Amino acid sequence: MTSILLLLAPIGLPLAAALVYAVRGWHARTTAWVGVATTVLLAGDAVGLAATVTTGGPVQTGGGLIRADALSAWMLLGIATVALLACWASPAYLATDHTSTRRARWYGILLHLFIAAMATAVLAGNLGVLWVAIEATTIVTAFLVGHHRTRPALEAAWKYVVICSAAIVIAFLGLVLLYYAARHAGLDGQQALDWAALTGHAHQLDPAVTRIAVGLAVIGFGAKAGLIPLHAWLPDAHSQAPAPVSALMSGVLLPVAFYAVLRVKAVADPALGAGYLRILLVILALATLALAALLLIGQHDYKRMLAYSSMEHMGLIALAAAIGTRLAIAALLLQMAGHGLAKTVAFLSSGHILHRHVSSKIVDVRALAGRMPLLAGLFGLAIAALLGFPPAAIFASELGIARAGATAGLTWVTAAGFILALAAFAAIITHTGRMLLGPPHAPTTEDRSDPPAAFTIATAMPLIAGLLGVAALGITLGPAAGLLQSAASIVGAP
Amino acid sequence: MTDISYPQYLDLAAGLFLLTAVGVLWRHQLAPMIRLLGIQGVALAAIVAILGIHQHSLELILVAVGLAVLRAGVLPLLAWRALGEAPAQARETRPVINTAASLLAAAALTLLAYAVTRPLVALAPSPATAVLPVAVAVVLIGFFTLVTRRRALSQVVGFLLLDNGITAIAFLATSGLPLIVELGVSFDLLLVVLVLQVLTGRLRTTFGSTDLDELQELHDQ
Numbered sequence: 001m002t003s004i005l006l007l008l009a010p011i012g013l014p015l016a017a018a019l020v021y022a023v024r025g026w027h028a029r030t031t032a033w034v035g036v037a038t039t040v041l042l043a044g045d046a047v048g049l050a051a052t053v054t055t056g057g058p059v060q061t062g063g064g065l066i067r068a069d070a071l072s073a074w075m076l077l078g079i080a081t082v083a084l085l086a087c088w089a090s091p092a093y094l095a096t097d098h099t100s101t102r103r104a105r106w107y108g109i110l111l112h113l114f115i116a117a118m119a120t121a122v123l124a125g126n127l128g129v130l131w132v133a134i135e136a137t138t139i140v141t142a143f144l145v146g147h148h149r150t151r152p153a154l155e156a157a158w159k160y161v162v163i164c165s166a167a168i169v170i171a172f173l174g175l176v177l178l179y180y181a182a183r184h185a186g187l188d189g190q191q192a193l194d195w196a197a198l199t200g201h202a203h204q205l206d207p208a209v210t211r212i213a214v215g216l217a218v219i220g221f222g223a224k225a226g227l228i229p230l231h232a233w234l235p236d237a238h239s240q241a242p243a244p245v246s247a248l249m250s251g252v253l254l255p256v257a258f259y260a261v262l263r264v265k266a267v268a269d270p271a272l273g274a275g276y277l278r279i280l281l282v283i284l285a286l287a288t289l290a291l292a293a294l295l296l297i298g299q300h301d302y303k304r305m306l307a308y309s310s311m312e313h314m315g316l317i318a319l320a321a322a323i324g325t326r327l328a329i330a331a332l333l334l335q336m337a338g339h340g341l342a343k344t345v346a347f348l349s350s351g352h353i354l355h356r357h358v359s360s361k362i363v364d365v366r367a368l369a370g371r372m373p374l375l376a377g378l379f380g381l382a383i384a385a386l387l388g389f390p391p392a393a394i395f396a397s398e399l400g401i402a403r404a405g406a407t408a409g410l411t412w413v414t415a416a417g418f419i420l421a422l423a424a425f426a427a428i429i430t431h432t433g434r435m436l437l438g439p440p441h442a443p444t445t446e447d448r449s450d451p452p453a454a455f456t457i458a459t460a461m462p463l464i465a466g467l468l469g470v471a472a473l474g475i476t477l478g479p480a481a482g483l484l485q486s487a488a489s490i491v492g493a494p
Numbered sequence: 495m496t497d498i499s500y501p502q503y504l505d506l507a508a509g510l511f512l513l514t515a516v517g518v519l520w521r522h523q524l525a526p527m528i529r530l531l532g533i534q535g536v537a538l539a540a541i542v543a544i545l546g547i548h549q550h551s552l553e554l555i556l557v558a559v560g561l562a563v564l565r566a567g568v569l570p571l572l573a574w575r576a577l578g579e580a581p582a583q584a585r586e587t588r589p590v591i592n593t594a595a596s597l598l599a600a601a602a603l604t605l606l607a608y609a610v611t612r613p614l615v616a617l618a619p620s621p622a623t624a625v626l627p628v629a630v631a632v633v634l635i636g637f638f639t640l641v642t643r644r645r646a647l648s649q650v651v652g653f654l655l656l657d658n659g660i661t662a663i664a665f666l667a668t669s670g671l672p673l674i675v676e677l678g679v680s681f682d683l684l685l686v687v688l689v690l691q692v693l694t695g696r697l698r699t700t701f702g703s704t705d706l707d708e709l710q711e712l713h714d715q
Contacts, residue, residue: 126672128671128675135679135686136682136685138686139682139689142693151700154693154700154701156712158690158693158697158709159709161686161689161690162640162690165686166653169656169660173633176663176664176671177614177667179664180668183668193671193672206613209613209617212614239712240712295714301714304714
């Protein structure tokens with residue numbers, strides 16, 4: 001009974017919050033904090049679910065339609081944490097942005113529908129329902145990307161919906177073919193898209209059809225995770241969306257899409273052998289890393305810099321999935337969590353920087369450390385965490401990916417991946433250095449008619465919490481270590 | 495319906511299904527493109543209805559009615575409404591690839607579809623799976639339309655072609671996915687088209703046209 005409640009609450013809580021915003025609207029003093037309250041409950045629920053599956057194994061309800069194992073619980077923890085930070089930072093963001101009441105109401109509704117869709121995706125026991133939930137994230141975030149209604153925002157929203165919908169439809173074709181193969185392997189209609197049943201019967205699937213199906217599904221879900229070749233929406237959408245939405249899209253939506261790839265991988269590897277998906281993922285990973293590094297070197301816009309940094313991290317995550325051992329998958333999941341937290345802080349602080357400088361160009365932000373030490377410090381620390389400086393979790397996870405690559409016989413591929421990541425590292429550190437240090441020039445803030453709101457400790461609290469979280473994850477996993485291990489053993493080869 | 499005529503009816507509906515997709519590539523006016531999309535919706539519903547009659551499945555016949563309402567009625571109507579607001583822009587002015595080359599590409603894509611679907615047909619040879627290459631060809635043509643057209647609305651039409659093709663594959667190969675997935679997919683599709691319709695309206699008020707070449711604000715340098 002409690003497990004059913006734990007499974008349904010992550011979907012119900014954000015839906016309830018969306019309903020509150022639909023009925024009551026967004027009011028800075030009252031309903032603005034409803035979202036924070038429900039995400040705190042969501043985080044509590046995720047912890048409870050993690051404890052349940054760590055001790056008692058997978059739980060399910062609705063005839064297997066909703067199911068959670070260690071992997072789902074780990075993803076849900078990530079969603080809840082980043083959602084909490086994003087909701088916590090939203091009232092300050094909307095206040096500084098002078099958002100009209102009507103748009104703030106829609107912001108509240110869509111933001112919580114977005115969280116509900118992501119929670120549904122990781123708790124779905126059926127690949128078809130997982131697909132529906134991931135497509136739903138595209139639909140609800142379309143208007144969040146276009147929130148500012150400017151020309152660039154509309155352009156970004158259009159590209160986002162068209163490219164992501166087309167890509168995800170390709171993934172659907174893959175699932176249809178997987179269903180076809182599963183039906184002919186003797187599974188009945190209800191089981192043929194159930195990932196637990198599919199993984200159990202993977203060796204009976206027709207290899208020729210499964211090969212086409214898996215390829216299409218990985219390309220389609222990979223596009224939503226920011227991998228080449230259908231990545232063009234990502235820098236536009238992530239740079240145009242409001243900062244808390246960018247944080248959610250980059251910090252958890254990309255990993256949730258990659259979670260779908262992991263579920264497909266769990267079916268594909270026993271059916272086709274590990275070699276097929278490994279080659280596909282290595283190609284996608286190296287191409288994504290190369291493109292991200294190239295575009296980071298010549299980058300002029302700091303929000304796009306953060307977006308390409310997300311692509312770089314997803315490239316490393318795809319590389320870890322290609323390696324595919326338990327160590328690699330554990331490092332991958334830790335990388336997802338560390339990147340989610342650090343990128344959330346980076347996007348939230350970039351939102352405050354954008355508000356104070358009006359421009360998102362790197363050249364327009366100079367000597368930030370001298371003018372706004374707190375904001376500059378938070379942005380700088382978030383970038384340092386993203387670059388993998390200890391004690392951030394990314395330090396541990398990238399070390400884990402490198403070690404796993406070397407032991408799995410993929411030394412050259414891993415080395416190539418990390419050389420590209422190093423190029424991205426150098427580019428990001430140069431750009432950030434220019435923004436934070438650099439020679440001061442005529443401050444643009446004085447050109448404005450209305451002086452921007454001060455960046456207070458209260459506004460900085462969610463950012464500080466995020467940074468503490470990413471450092472804590474890097475130092476010790478504490479009770480989550482068992483969860484991470486069992487999650488890694490679900491997908492990882494022993 | 496006797497068993498001898500069943501494959502023939504199926505081939506006829508599938509032929510119409512492919513022909514309308516090629517027709518979309520051939521026409522450049524937006525209004526006939528939407529009309530062809532509606533006819534394709536009817537062909538898709540007919541394919542499902544023929545399968546339903548053959549398998550004596552009432553469920554499939556009801557699904558066919560639902561498909562006819564959505565794909566031949568609601569979705570083309572939504573596209574029509576987006577068009578109705580801007581009659582002056584009812585033409586695909588400068589397609590990236592001209593008509594003759596597009597039609598040749600459609601022929602090449604159809605051949606490609608026959609090549610790639612061989613393992614699918616080989617798994618379970620039957621009159622229904624024999625038509626699979628046609629549905630895959632529609633998917634490829636839909637993708638081709640999506641990448642070579644510049645008007646916002648013709649991209650929507652390309653997206654719907656793509657989706658019609660995949661729905662046809664689902665029914666021909668497996669007689670349909672579980673109902674909850676099917677409903678979820680249809681609902682998502684409807685919402686995507688609604689979102690695109692609203693965005694088309696906003697693009698027009700902001701940019702003054704729906705020519706996607708105008709979308710050049712965002713780039714890296």
